[in-house]
Amino acid sequence: MPSDDRFADRFADLERDLAAAGDRARSADFASRPDRGFSEDLRDRLLSQLPDRGAAESDRDRDHGPRVGWSLGQLFRVPRFVPALVATSLVFAAAVGARELYVAVGNGGTPTPVPSVSAEPSSEPSASASLAPTLEPTDAPTPEPTAVPTAVPTPVPTPKPTPKPTPVPTPVPTPVMGSLSLWPTTCNGGVVLNWSMYAGGGAFNHYTTLRSTSPEIPAAYPPSGGAVDPGTTYTSWPEKTSAYDIGVDPGVTYYYRTMAFNADNGVIAASSVASAMGKPVKALGVLGVEAVAEGTQLTWTPYGGSPDCFTYYKLVYSETNPLPAYLEGDPYLAAISDQAAGTFTASPLQLVSGTTYYLRVQALRATYTGSFLVAQTDVAPYLVP
Numbered sequence: 001m002p003s004d005d006r007f008a009d010r011f012a013d014l015e016r017d018l019a020a021a022g023d024r025a026r027s028a029d030f031a032s033r034p035d036r037g038f039s040e041d042l043r044d045r046l047l048s049q050l051p052d053r054g055a056a057e058s059d060r061d062r063d064h065g066p067r068v069g070w071s072l073g074q075l076f077r078v079p080r081f082v083p084a085l086v087a088t089s090l091v092f093a094a095a096v097g098a099r100e101l102y103v104a105v106g107n108g109g110t111p112t113p114v115p116s117v118s119a120e121p122s123s124e125p126s127a128s129a130s131l132a133p134t135l136e137p138t139d140a141p142t143p144e145p146t147a148v149p150t151a152v153p154t155p156v157p158t159p160k161p162t163p164k165p166t167p168v169p170t171p172v173p174t175p176v177m178g179s180l181s182l183w184p185t186t187c188n189g190g191v192v193l194n195w196s197m198y199a200g201g202g203a204f205n206h207y208t209t210l211r212s213t214s215p216e217i218p219a220a221y222p223p224s225g226g227a228v229d230p231g232t233t234y235t236s237w238p239e240k241t242s243a244y245d246i247g248v249d250p251g252v253t254y255y256y257r258t259m260a261f262n263a264d265n266g267v268i269a270a271s272s273v274a275s276a277m278g279k280p281v282k283a284l285g286v287l288g289v290e291a292v293a294e295g296t297q298l299t300w301t302p303y304g305g306s307p308d309c310f311t312y313y314k315l316v317y318s319e320t321n322p323l324p325a326y327l328e329g330d331p332y333l334a335a336i337s338d339q340a341a342g343t344f345t346a347s348p349l350q351l352v353s354g355t356t357y358y359l360r361v362q363a364l365r366a367t368y369t370g371s372f373l374v375a376q377t378d379v380a381p382y383l384v385p
Contacts, residue, residue: 179271193209195242284301284303302341313337333350
């Protein structure tokens with residue numbers, strides 16, 4: 001077959017392949033426009049594979065002699081017209097095919113292989129290589145999305161509070177208990193209690209002396225172990241260091257312990273245990289009463305007991321009470337601190353003429369917590385002349 005006829009056949013096959021590629025591209029429904037550079041490149045590649053006209057004319061001249069000229073009929077002979085028609089068709093097909101191929105590829109798609117046309121077409125088609133490239137897109141397997149394992153958040157362990165060690169309280173040293181000295185005195189009518197002053201400072205609140213018939217007296221309050229509070233020993237002044245106890249029976253030995261306390265009745269100082277014996281009130285005998293120029297004279301026997309048991313005499317009287325007593329609130333004519341004294345003269349202003357009085361002399365022992373009766377005379381009724 002002449003070379004022009006073979007080329008026409010090739011062109012027909014190529015045109016059919018390009019049309020088929022365009023149909024497939026149009027069915028892909030992509031909206032992107034083709035890249036201009038891609039179209040021009042494809043056109044140039046297709047045009048480069050057209051047969052060299054000069055080479056074809058040389059071959060023809062060699063076979064048929066030099067061409068003298070073409071008539072109008074020769075120009076439009078199919079073999080003569082084919083090369084021009086092929087060139088024009090290839091340019092148009094290149095542009096259309098490039099666009100359709102680009103559309104088929106789309107953004108991010110798998111590109112369809114561009115048909116490769118040999119620059120020098122073989123005179124005989126090779127059985128192993130077809131001049132009509134397969135333009136059907138290769139069905140590239142769509143890559144299966146690799147499953148990205150969802151990151152499982154590592155649980156943040158809840159911080160466990162470090163157990164705080166139970167604070168061990170600092171042992172508060174027990175304050176050293178202060179020491180007091182106690183001197184109980186056996187007297188008629190009761191026991192006189194004298195002790196040393198507490199010198200420990202501001203913790204002091206009061207003193208109290210406990211009594212027991214046993215020498216074991218715990219240093220504590222309330223009293224325990226058989227001890228009792230006489231009720232006449234409480235004093236809240238550090239310097240008032242004496243008291244008395246009249247709740248004793250004559251001839252019985254009693255034990256005493258004086259303690260200093262804070263506001264919570266905690267013992268802050270204590271004496272050792274000391275003893276004393278109960279004794280009855282002493283009788284001083286008959287009270288003498290007589291009228292003198294100065295008034296009314298009273299005479300009695302002085303108290304002969306221990307000076308530690310005497311503070312003063314009280315000369316008491318009453319117009320209505322036949323048993324006058326100073327500690328019970330009856331008035332007195334005088335207070336005499338001389339233990340040896342045995343006489344007193346009352347003025348007419350004290351004992352009014354024509355009035356009957358009940359008269360008595362009492363010896364008393366005074367302490368910081370009160371006084372108690374040590375000795376006394378008999379009661380003497382008297383009508384003042």
